[in-house]
Amino acid sequence: MDKLWDVVVVGGGNAALCAAIEAAEAGASVIILEGAPKDYRGGNSRHTRNFRCMHQGPLSVLTDAYEEAEYYDDLLLVTKGKTDERLARLAIRTSETCLPWMERQGVRFQPSLSGTLSLSRTNAFFLGGGKALVNAYYNRVEDLGVTVVYEAQVQHVDIEDGTFRGVDCEIAGAPARVNGRAVVLASGGFQADLDWLARAWGPAARNFLIRGTPYNRGVVLKDMLDQGAESVGDPTQCHAVAIDGRAPKFDGGIVTRLDCVPFSVVVNRDSQRFYNEGEDVWPKRYAIWGRLVAAQPDQVAYSIIDSQSINAFMPSVFPPVMADTIEELGEKLGLSGAALKETIEGFNAACRPGTFHxxxxxxxxxxxxxxxxxxxxxxxxxxxxxxxALRPGVTFTYLGLRVDDTARVTGTNGLMTNVWAAGEIMAGSILGQGYLAGFGMTIGTVFGRIAGKEAAKHVA
Structure with a gap:
């Protein structure tokens, strides 16, 4: 640990690994400091399944075309215009070259899934899911001679006059210092720090479930903000989806997500509907439902389905509650059976004839x-x-570090000399609110690669 590294990468997920690969391929000596144990390496990336990719014709497993204008319009729809257009278009345009690059690093893809996740034109699905992608990248960095240290909890990033010197950390509980010529910060958001969530959202946030890694507590983010790094994003904005209320408090992952909402009636604890379940196709709307449920009493809601629709969406990891009548179902869910029956009957009366697709x-x-x-x-x-039963499941928060189009971090006196950021720690630059399926992986891949290249170029 006495070595002076060319590039220190803080984090061990998709963005960190992309940065490490690019820096190592450019000839830099690279060390990755992953806060999690080896079995839990990869951050939220191990829970992902796909990557949203621009392309002007069929590309690998992607069909037809998904060009910049449509991609950007999709982003504007979910963010309601709250995005940095320059950085957003950079991510979109660069994504086209990322897919073949990922394949060269050992990532394998498969055709898209059917049903509500049918995204054959817009999203490339990882064969084996996010964990297979993470393992492929770790195999690649090993081949490139990158040093990986697990259980490396970074406590402080040493910045002097806008220049990075090293990091102070604990490695398996023992204090350590790692010095470097450049640093890439890819350590995620603060969603696993429930106290920070509660300060941003209020006490209701303690009822949220954290579907991602428990290791993203925002320690590096807070340290950088305390040292004058410029912030971007709203601490109350996040990627939050409606997940099964039986999911664990932390790390339940993507399998706890429920795709039933478009084909159901969703009510709160008072058996009252509160939003349009059929507003748009699920990949463009699933990420608003975490916030919608968070706004309901006790931060809970209930999705009600009948036998016509139970096979219309991806199967859930936990079996649904089942009953022969609406009243009985309500009682089993802890609701008023009579009130639920009244809501469902009112909904049924408002339905009109037509063809279901x-x-x-x-x-x-x-x-x-x-x-x-x-x-x-x-x-x-x-x-x-x-x-x-539905609960808000937070994946990652949008408060982060402001960067330029080379992924360099902005401080109080302008751009920092040798500090770059990638992934969730800077995603708030592009995601002001809302979410687009697979776009977090796009941001991490694009800016991870840029950050790694730029850090290596600075050292050279």
Missing amino acids: GNELDGLATEGLEPPKTNWARPIVKPPFYGY
Whole structure:
């Protein structure tokens, strides 16, 4: 640990690994400081399944074309315009070259899944999921001679007059110092620090479930902000989805996500609907439901489905609650059976005839109902009936470090000399609110690669 490293990479997920690969390929000596034990390496990346990619024609497993204008419009739709257009377009344009680069590093892809995750044109799915991607990258950095240290909890990034000198950390509980000529910060957001979440959101945040890694506590982020790094993003904005209420407090991962919402009626603990379940296709709307549920009493909601729709979405990791009547289902879920029956009957009465198409916007809408359901509005009438409890599941937070288009971090006196950031720690530059399926991996891959190249160039 007495060595002076060319590039110190703080973090061990997708963005960190992409940075390490690029820096090592450029000839730099690289060390990765991963806060998690080896079995839990990879941060939130090990829970991912796909990468959103621009392409002007068929590319690898991707079909047709998904060009810049459409991609950017999709991003604007979910962020409601809260994005840095320059950085967003950089991420979008560069994503096209990233997919073949990923394949060269050993990442393998498979055709997209069916049902509500049918994204064959926009998203490339990892064969074996995010953990296979992470393992492929770790194999690659090993081949390149990168040193990886696990259980390396970075406590302080030593910055003097805007210049990085080294990091103070604990390695397996013992204090250590790692010095370097450049640093790439890719240590994620602060979502696993429940006290910080509660300060941002209020006490209700303690009811949130953290579907991602428990190791992203924002220690490096706070340290950098305390030293004058310029912040970007809103601490109350995050990638938060509706997940199964039976999921563990931390690290339940993507399997706890529920894709049933578009084909269901969603009610709060008072058995009242509160939002349009059929607003848009699920990949463009799933990430708003965490915040919607978070705003309900006790931060809980319930998805109600009948036998017509139970096979219309990806199967859940936990079986749904089942009953022969709506009243019985309500009681099993801890709701008023009578109140739930009244809500469902009101919804059924507002449904209108039409043709149901589960994989596209079908215009099958309610009439005279508030809030409306504008697609996939079939009466819930066919027993048995099914229900899931929903809780907000936070993946990552959007408060982060401001960077330029070379991924260099901005401080109080302008750009820092030799400090770069990539991944969730800077994603708030592009994601002001909302989320687009697979876009977190795009940001991490694009800016991880840029940061690694730039750090190595600085050292050279």
